[in-house]
Amino acid sequence: MKNLRIIHITGVLALIGLVAAIAAGLRAAPGTGRADGEDHETGPAEAFHGFVLDPPQPAPDFTLTDQAQNPFRLSDQKGSVVVLFFGYTACPDVCPATLARYARVKRELGPLADQVRFAFITVDPDRDTPARLREYLGRLDPDFHGLWGTEEEVRRIVDAYGVYVEVVEAPASPVGYWINHTALSYIVDRNGNLRLAHPFGLDPEDMAADLRRLLLEEEGT
Amino acid sequence: MRAVSSVGVALAVLVAGLFIGAGCAAGRGSHPAPFNVSVADAWARPGAAGDSTAVYMRLTNHGRGGEALVGGRTEVAQRVELHEAVLQTELRDGRPTQVMRMQQLPAVAVPAGSEVELRPGGLHIMLVGLERALAEGDSFALTLQFQDRDPVTVEVFVVRPDSATGHEGH
Numbered sequence: 001m002k003n004l005r006i007i008h009i010t011g012v013l014a015l016i017g018l019v020a021a022i023a024a025g026l027r028a029a030p031g032t033g034r035a036d037g038e039d040h041e042t043g044p045a046e047a048f049h050g051f052v053l054d055p056p057q058p059a060p061d062f063t064l065t066d067q068a069q070n071p072f073r074l075s076d077q078k079g080s081v082v083v084l085f086f087g088y089t090a091c092p093d094v095c096p097a098t099l100a101r102y103a104r105v106k107r108e109l110g111p112l113a114d115q116v117r118f119a120f121i122t123v124d125p126d127r128d129t130p131a132r133l134r135e136y137l138g139r140l141d142p143d144f145h146g147l148w149g150t151e152e153e154v155r156r157i158v159d160a161y162g163v164y165v166e167v168v169e170a171p172a173s174p175v176g177y178w179i180n181h182t183a184l185s186y187i188v189d190r191n192g193n194l195r196l197a198h199p200f201g202l203d204p205e206d207m208a209a210d211l212r213r214l215l216l217e218e219e220g221t
Numbered sequence: 222m223r224a225v226s227s228v229g230v231a232l233a234v235l236v237a238g239l240f241i242g243a244g245c246a247a248g249r250g251s252h253p254a255p256f257n258v259s260v261a262d263a264w265a266r267p268g269a270a271g272d273s274t275a276v277y278m279r280l281t282n283h284g285r286g287g288e289a290l291v292g293g294r295t296e297v298a299q300r301v302e303l304h305e306a307v308l309q310t311e312l313r314d315g316r317p318t319q320v321m322r323m324q325q326l327p328a329v330a331v332p333a334g335s336e337v338e339l340r341p342g343g344l345h346i347m348l349v350g351l352e353r354a355l356a357e358g359d360s361f362a363l364t365l366q367f368q369d370r371d372p373v374t375v376e377v378f379v380v381r382p383d384s385a386t387g388h389e390g391h
Contacts, residue, residue: 089272090272090273092266092268092273092274092275092304092345092347093275093304093306093323093341093342093345093347094306094308094321094341094342096266096275096341097341097342097382100341100381100382135269136269139267139269139381140381162318163318164318164320166322168323170325173300173302173349173350174299174300174349174350175273175349175350178323180320180321180322180323181320181321182318182319182320182321183308183319183320183321184318184319197319199308199310199319200308200319200321200342201308201342
């Protein structure tokens with residue numbers, strides 16, 4: 001194998017609920033009972049599809065710069081559901097596949113999608129400038145937020161969310177290096193709590209169902 | 222909301238259903254069985270010049286002998302590499318996470334009678350260092366090299382794979 005340079009394999013966020021969810025065969029939180037006359041797709045009886053973080057924890061806050069050079073502060077997004085993905089624009093497979101899924105989730109959600117913020121946080125801030133993020137996301141969906149910070153800022157957020165980032169040197173490639181990284185999408189509810197982690201490959205329909213359920217919850221609880 | 226390119230994708234799927242028939246490797250002593258691998262649904266994501274992008278396709282070996290894809294070349298990229306994204310749910314510092322790791326492969330085996338799907342989050346052909354931008358609707362020639370076989374050229378369609386045709390699905 002190539003020379004592996006591990007930046008960080010750390011994380012201070014205790015994803016105990018995630019452990020429990022995996023141990024229980026990804027069984028989701030139980031519903032609160034039969035939906036009485038509510039939309040069956042969104043009723044409270046439906047279980048979540050992603051890994052459930054139980055109990056929910058406040059999502060670690062951050063302020064990064066978006067692709068239009070505007071500040072993006074997570075805690076300013078309260079009232080919306082936020083989907084966070086950590087990746088890099090030179091990532092040829094999993095990152096664009098994830099963003100393509102988000103585009104399908106958006107369509108599944110219809111008008112409700114206006115209340116969801118899809119954010120792509122670069123773990124490669126040296127190469128991924130806001131301008132590059134703008135070009136990259138412009139090819140996929142310009143409404144997605146491409147978030148950039150200094151290496152220190154990004155490292156702090158990566159640590160706070162327990163995201164794995166490993167640079168793999170590829171000297172024979174013009175690219176120079178690849179980055180192995182966490183492929184989960186982190187879902188923050190309208191109250192700013194980290195609620196779910198969606199694995200790569202989750203059906204867009206299931207992801208949309210989870211987001212719809214979070215959007216229909218009461219705010220401020 | 223942007224209009225869906227499902228028609229374009231469907232067309233690409235139809236047209237890309239290239240069949241590479243027997244006979245292209247006639248006379249090779251080391252491989253007595255005729256080469257009989259079909260390539261279908263060859264597509265790539267858009268990419269900017271200088272970037273990398275992935276190519277996906279379905280390889281079906283209708284022949285009696287095993288085949289192995291060992292590389293390729295194209296005018297649109299500096300290098301063609303075989304890669305696999307391996308997704309693992311694992312414990313890191315006592316916490317579970319799902320990590321994607323990229324592995325470069327020397328070959329992709331296509332055993333006799335098997336179908337091997339190159340798809341997002343799995344096996345893919347990486348075009349490293351695009352010589353020009355690839356935009357939705359473009360197509361380009363990609364020459365595949367199978368072990369001990371004559372090269373095979375297929376047409377790859379550039380699509381934005383967020384349509385509901387299942388390219389990104391299961």
